[in-house]
Amino acid sequence: MTVSPGAPAPPGAVPAPTLGARVGPLPGWQVGTLVDAWEESASARTLVLAVPSWPGHLAGQHVDLRLRAPDGYVAERSYSIGGPVTRGPDGVPRIALTVQRVADGEVSTYLTDTFAVGYPVELRGPVGGWFVWAPDAVPAPGEPTPLPGPPVLLVAGGSGIVPLVAMVRERRRAGSRTPFRLVVSVRTPADRLFVEEVTRTGTDGVDVTVLYTRAAPLDDGSDEPGPARRDPGRMTPADLAAHGWPAELEPACFVCGPTPFVEAAAQMLLALGHDAARIRTERFGPAGD
Ligand SMILES: Cc1cc2nc3c(=O)[nH]c(=O)nc-3n(C[C@H](O)[C@H](O)[C@H](O)COP(=O)(O)OP(=O)(O)OC[C@H]3O[C@@H](n4cnc5c(N)ncnc54)[C@H](O)[C@@H]3O)c2cc1C
16 A cells, blocks of 8 residues: 655645644654755655654664554654754754665655655654663773773664664764774665765774675775775675674674675674674665665
8 A cells, every 4th residue: 555645845834744644642652843854865865853752762773653644544664763862943852864765665755755844753762772882881080081892893784874873973972982893885886875974084983894786986086985995796704804893802793784684794793703692683674785
């Protein structure tokens, strides 16, 4: 069944969307409002939601969104929270989500193409207590910043970078010195999300490697923020061995992306000697590359 989205809100008007408009404050659910949005790539859009009673969250957690069509049909999907909570000029808490447009996707196409500033949406969260990272809270005596924790390896396939960039942003917010390595697999340079942000100055201690499965950037030195130079292709154990942490350092590993990517990456980490207890995974959906 297809969710039929509401008409875009005219500028300055109070929108009257058909989706998300008939929401009551159901237990566990609340109403957020889209207050800002921008294109993060050609096929991904960041949505900033004002959520008056947001309780706070940990890096890596997600929200469930619920959309309702006029005929009563309900669609529910999960979206990772992309960073620490912020506050608008009105003091209302805000959270950011980044949605990758799936070509025939019911909800992602609505959220990337139609969901307009001013529209409400039902949500609940934060959800998930396993796929989370928090900086060590206690600074060393005389030190302004927390002690570094064990190294962290983040492995992202496509939009699976969203909860992982939330961890990078939380590291920066907290002034953490925990060493991070981020390995990102994307199809083409146009599909990169957040890579420029996490590689720019100010993220010292975060090593970023971008692997391309279909087309690498031009080899002209102008378009490659990461250190990787390899022919396009799926991530291999050699990539993770070269750009991840050695298993002996006992890093915390977080892997997120499409289901086949996550399963392959987790198997590679196990084969490289990483303990299963230190590998945490989050599967975004059934698609592969
Ligand atoms: C914990 C969690 C966190 C998530 N966080 C994010 C996030 O931060 N950003 C984000 O963009 N998505 C995220 N997802 C995926 C999201 O929940 C939806 O599955 C996705 O947006 C597709 O929904 P849809 O209604 O558009 O597609 P559907 O109508 O459900 O599916 C349409 C087609 O796309 C395929 N498909 C379904 N899901 C995916 C997918 N994830 N990737 C590729 N193909 C798919 C289906 O097999 C089907 O063929 C997350 C999922 C989980 C479980």
